[in-house]
Amino acid sequence: MRVIDLGNRTLRRRDVLALFGGASAAGVLGLPREVLAAKTGGILKVAAPANPSSLDPATGGAGSDHSILWTMYDTLVEWDYDTLKPKPGMAKWSYPDPKTMVLEISEGIKFHDGTPLDAEAVKFNLDRNRSDQRSNVKSDLLTIEAVEVTGPLQVTLKLKNPDTSLPAILSDRAGMMVSPTNIKALGNETDRKPVGAGPWKFVRWNDNEIIVVARNESYWRKGRPFLDGIEFNIIPENATALRSVVAGQNDMTFQLPARLKPVIERSRDLKMVSSPTLYCIQVYFNYARAPLDNVKVRQAINFALDRDAFVKAALSGLGEPARMTLPSTHWAYAKDVAGTYPYDPDKAKKLLAEAGYKDGLEMTIGGYTDQDSVRRGEIIQDQLGKVGIRLKFTRGTIAEISAQFFAQEKKFDMLVSAWTGRPDPSMTYALGFDKGAYYNAGRTADPELSKLIQESRASQDLAERAAVFAKIQRITVGQALSAPLAFQFELDALSAKVKDFQPNLLGKPKFENVSLA
Numbered sequence: 001m002r003v004i005d006l007g008n009r010t011l012r013r014r015d016v017l018a019l020f021g022g023a024s025a026a027g028v029l030g031l032p033r034e035v036l037a038a039k040t041g042g043i044l045k046v047a048a049p050a051n052p053s054s055l056d057p058a059t060g061g062a063g064s065d066h067s068i069l070w071t072m073y074d075t076l077v078e079w080d081y082d083t084l085k086p087k088p089g090m091a092k093w094s095y096p097d098p099k100t101m102v103l104e105i106s107e108g109i110k111f112h113d114g115t116p117l118d119a120e121a122v123k124f125n126l127d128r129n130r131s132d133q134r135s136n137v138k139s140d141l142l143t144i145e146a147v148e149v150t151g152p153l154q155v156t157l158k159l160k161n162p163d164t165s166l167p168a169i170l171s172d173r174a175g176m177m178v179s180p181t182n183i184k185a186l187g188n189e190t191d192r193k194p195v196g197a198g199p200w201k202f203v204r205w206n207d208n209e210i211i212v213v214a215r216n217e218s219y220w221r222k223g224r225p226f227l228d229g230i231e232f233n234i235i236p237e238n239a240t241a242l243r244s245v246v247a248g249q250n251d252m253t254f255q256l257p258a259r260l261k262p263v264i265e266r267s268r269d270l271k272m273v274s275s276p277t278l279y280c281i282q283v284y285f286n287y288a289r290a291p292l293d294n295v296k297v298r299q300a301i302n303f304a305l306d307r308d309a310f311v312k313a314a315l316s317g318l319g320e321p322a323r324m325t326l327p328s329t330h331w332a333y334a335k336d337v338a339g340t341y342p343y344d345p346d347k348a349k350k351l352l353a354e355a356g357y358k359d360g361l362e363m364t365i366g367g368y369t370d371q372d373s374v375r376r377g378e379i380i381q382d383q384l385g386k387v388g389i390r391l392k393f394t395r396g397t398i399a400e401i402s403a404q405f406f407a408q409e410k411k412f413d414m415l416v417s418a419w420t421g422r423p424d425p426s427m428t429y430a431l432g433f434d435k436g437a438y439y440n441a442g443r444t445a446d447p448e449l450s451k452l453i454q455e456s457r458a459s460q461d462l463a464e465r466a467a468v469f470a471k472i473q474r475i476t477v478g479q480a481l482s483a484p485l486a487f488q489f490e491l492d493a494l495s496a497k498v499k500d501f502q503p504n505l506l507g508k509p510k511f512e513n514v515s516l517a
Contacts, residue, residue, distance in 0.1 A: 039515050046253065046511075047233050048254075051234050052069075057173040058128065059134045072200060072202055074109075075175040076089050076093075076122065078171055081502055081505065089175070090177065091122070093170075098162035105154070113181055126144065129141055134188070140174045165456075179195035198219075209233075210234065211232040226515035227514060253492065260493075270495065271493070273492040275507075276327055276487060278421025280419045281376060282418065282419060282482050284417060286414070298479070300348040300387065305485060308321050311486045314376045319489050323339070324338065324484060325484055349388065361388070362389075364413045366395070367416050391414075421507070496517070499514065
């Protein structure tokens, strides 16, 4: 359910549809901008939560990079804001046979430096992304055996095995096209001097301070963008970012914690935008070592967690209890799996006794130091403590604690963190649960699960794919390979002059439709 707050009024999606009716409503919530006659011009000032890890999409790694990267880089494939179903971007795609994917590139697209975005440029990018030593997206493109230029604007991908997740993959970092001319001229320096083919072009980046982009006057989509430019002012502290919007220093900020919702509501001049996302707060398990190598211990933890209470206490009600790693609005959500772990502390105690821990046990867990993460950890500690599981926390920065859990050190039994989601669900299960995956701390996997992850990429039919994902979810949930807790809603604050901002299911803002009054 999407909620759009307009000052003191709150409109639900169906209310907006009723107000505007049919096609006009599609304009408000969808994309036909010509009926809205958006004003062109102006600089949008955004309070952004983090300094980018890199401005080269292939070498960066932080999920917070995307909203900045999308201003400079268009993707070969795009997605629907509400469902993340892939749709044509700079290219259309087809599968002449299950092991061949053909990309047809739109005519007339050029990078900001004038280099044509043609088949040779796309081949250069895809080969670089899957082979360059510094590339962080190699694993996304593992199924590609060869990239062939089969026409001036046509590229053919020969696949090692059928892979229908590629359109979604090419809507993410792997599908952001960089100028080959710039890469060849500057090499690694392109991390800080990017050239893409997006609606805005890079101007400057002052570390931990500001990133500026300006209108691409030769943008391939005529009439776009609406904004002359965007300034991203880096403000990691959420309350400070929100105060900057209240004071008029910035026009908007995004990805705010739910505890700041009352502040937005009290500010008459602000608009609040809140919407479901794939951002799943969860407890990761290292199930390769005791006691979590015992499925009854993992299941006991899942029965002991009161997810409804967690959403109320940790997210001020602004979220959805997580029964699996996909939210209920997702096309691959499996209803029959959702009821596997109702809140049942007695069942949890029984399972712990059967596992040999009738007097309870102590476990180690990693967590982060920010206010919201500490609060989440305290709630989990309280809930598990009621069934006899005593948690010993170690806290630190995201980079430190995540590395200690996921990388070689394997310091804790569990980690309370989040999965920020991917456009295609097969990416979520491959990266989080498959054998050897980085986000699978134990690196082990049920062979049947690995087989199903591959099978989920064999068909283009979403109904057939959803049936395979249901089998995957029965394994990941049934074997309790993690403890999903809640899907965090997007929470953004906008000044009244920001028009037509649309949240998306990925929870990472795009600015392609935004204009200023």
